[in-house]
Amino acid sequence: MTATHKADLQKKFRYHHGNLREAAITAALEILKRDGVAGLSLRALAKATGVTPTAFYESHFGDKDELLAAVAETGFQRLALQMAEDATGAPDTQTRIERLAVSYIRFATENKPLFQLMFGRELSDMKRFPTLAMTAGKSYSLISAALSKREQGGEDARFLTVAIWSLCHGLTTLVVDEKLKPEQFGVDTTEAFVKKTIGLFGSHLV
Amino acid sequence: MTATHKADLQKKFRYHHGNLREAAITAALEILKRDGVAGLSLRALAKATGVTPTAFYESHFGDKDELLAAVAETGFQRLALQMAEDATGAPDTQTRIERLAVSYIRFATENKPLFQLMFGRELSDMKRFPTLAMTAGKSYSLISAALSKREQGGEDARFLTVAIWSLCHGLTTLVVDEKLKPEQFGVDTTEAFVKKTIGLFGSHLV
DNA sequence: TTAGTATCCTTGCATCGTTCAGATATACCG
DNA sequence: CGGTATATCTGAACGATGCAAGGATACTAA
Numbered sequence: 473m474t475a476t477h478k479a480d481l482q483k484k485f486r487y488h489h490g491n492l493r494e495a496a497i498t499a500a501l502e503i504l505k506r507d508g509v510a511g512l513s514l515r516a517l518a519k520a521t522g523v524t525p526t527a528f529y530e531s532h533f534g535d536k537d538e539l540l541a542a543v544a545e546t547g548f549q550r551l552a553l554q555m556a557e558d559a560t561g562a563p564d565t566q567t568r569i570e571r572l573a574v575s576y577i578r579f580a581t582e583n584k585p586l587f588q589l590m591f592g593r594e595l596s597d598m599k600r601f602p603t604l605a606m607t608a609g610k611s612y613s614l615i616s617a618a619l620s621k622r623e624q625g626g627e628d629a630r631f632l633t634v635a636i637w638s639l640c641h642g643l644t645t646l647v648v649d650e651k652l653k654p655e656q657f658g659v660d661t662t663e664a665f666v667k668k669t670i671g672l673f674g675s676h677l678v
Numbered sequence: 679m680t681a682t683h684k685a686d687l688q689k690k691f692r693y694h695h696g697n698l699r700e701a702a703i704t705a706a707l708e709i710l711k712r713d714g715v716a717g718l719s720l721r722a723l724a725k726a727t728g729v730t731p732t733a734f735y736e737s738h739f740g741d742k743d744e745l746l747a748a749v750a751e752t753g754f755q756r757l758a759l760q761m762a763e764d765a766t767g768a769p770d771t772q773t774r775i776e777r778l779a780v781s782y783i784r785f786a787t788e789n790k791p792l793f794q795l796m797f798g799r800e801l802s803d804m805k806r807f808p809t810l811a812m813t814a815g816k817s818y819s820l821i822s823a824a825l826s827k828r829e830q831g832g833e834d835a836r837f838l839t840v841a842i843w844s845l846c847h848g849l850t851t852l853v854v855d856e857k858l859k860p861e862q863f864g865v866d867t868t869e870a871f872v873k874k875t876i877g878l879f880g881s882h883l884v
Numbered sequence: 885t886t887a888g889t890a891t892c893c894t895t896g897c898a899t900c901g902t903t904c905a906g907a908t909a910t911a912c913c914g
Numbered sequence: 915c916g917g918t919a920t921a922t923c924t925g926a927a928c929g930a931t932g933c934a935a936g937g938a939t940a941c942t943a944a
Contacts (some may be wrong), residue, residue: 630864642848658836
């Protein structure tokens with residue numbers, strides 16, 4: 473292979489990718505959806521983006537965790553966006569909370585591996601990525617906001633937020649990780665279950 | 679090194695370990711407590727038990743997942759035992775549920791890596807280990823039993839069980855994985871939070 | 885045009901789970 | 915007691931992984 477031939481090849485597969493960072497994230501999302509979180513290796517990602525496994529280092533991501541953090545962050549953005557959309561126009565606090573909860577669990581079931589990455593232990597310490605924690609807090613504050621601006625504020629808003637958040641998250645992870653099967657619910661669908669559960673809080677929500 | 683010398687050495691570090699299976703499980707529990715779930719490799723486990731990394735295969739565990747499943751199973755046994763102990767002598771259903779919940783979250787915080795292994799995604803498919811699923815169901819059925827034998831049976835027991843289980847598990851995982859910090863609770867301790875949350879269900883428990 | 889920098893490649897290392905062939909101790913059978 | 919069979923463990927090696935170091939290449943600005 474002559475040098476000119478080599479140059480020709482690299483005119484197609486450009487030596488400088490252009491914007492490898494975004495390409496990596498979108499490719500990671502695809503791999504995630506296809507092969508799960510276990511299939512998301514730097515080598516697989518390199519093959520998907522037409523690049524060498526070490527191309528991500530130093531310039532774009534100093535670490536695999538930084539890559540995973542970036543992917544997780546887009547996940548949190550999408551989750552917050554979807555939740556906000558699904559909850560717009562809710563007549564009262566209770567239905568708003570219901571919609572937020574249903575949206576949460578729907579996102580998890582429709583984007584299972586991404587959800588697992590977002591809330592799993594793949595990225596070892598969140599402390600390294602303060603931006604991630606902030607983005608992750610967005611969907612949390614959606615619930616919090618819905619509770620704090622109800623008429624009376626009967627129960628402490630912070631407390632109720634954590635309770636509802638925990639309930640949704642617990643059910644979601646148990647279902648996603650297949651520790652809990654829908655036939656154990658005593659209700660037909662997962663969404664119906666969530667609604668019924670929110671109903672248990674009853675008077676505490678008004 | 680002569681053959682006899684070699685034989686002498688192996689009288690101390692016996693060629694046949696004796697009961698490698700149990701030794702492996704207990705050593706795995708120690709490694710888990712010391713280095714977390716990420717530090718539990720077959721090579722580290724081999725060094726801890728004084729054996730070659732390949733010694734576990736064929737005879738004791740055909741797979742690393744089988745080893746992890748065995749460790750997780752002892753974890754579930756301990757969890758169910760502790761929950762049963764902590765809940766004995768509860769005067770009514772509500773306090774019994776409270777104690778079960780508190781015991782659950784206490785186990786998780788005191789055995790963090792073990793809990794992460796039990797409910798994480800390290801062992802890829804639970805379907806391979808039906809025994810594990812059964813043992814895991816013990817602590818679940820503790821809650822279920824407490825709810826089904828209350829006076830009236832007002833709300834559907836299955837439904838309430840899943841709700842309470844989800845709430846406890848969600849809060850626990852969020853705390854253990856440091857997605858939720860105790861200062862967000864609006865309550866001093868995690869246990870106080872759990873009790874207060876159970877109280878939200880109020881009349882549904884009698 | 886040329887120097888400098890950002891980006892990417894090549895090579896290689898340590899670790900991981902796992903396989904395979906062979907060594908060794910225990911158990912069983914005569 | 916002796917010999918063989920079986921269960922158990924070792925040793926070397928394979929492929930895959932994340933990652934470090936240094937060289938190659940393209941873009942950028944003087």
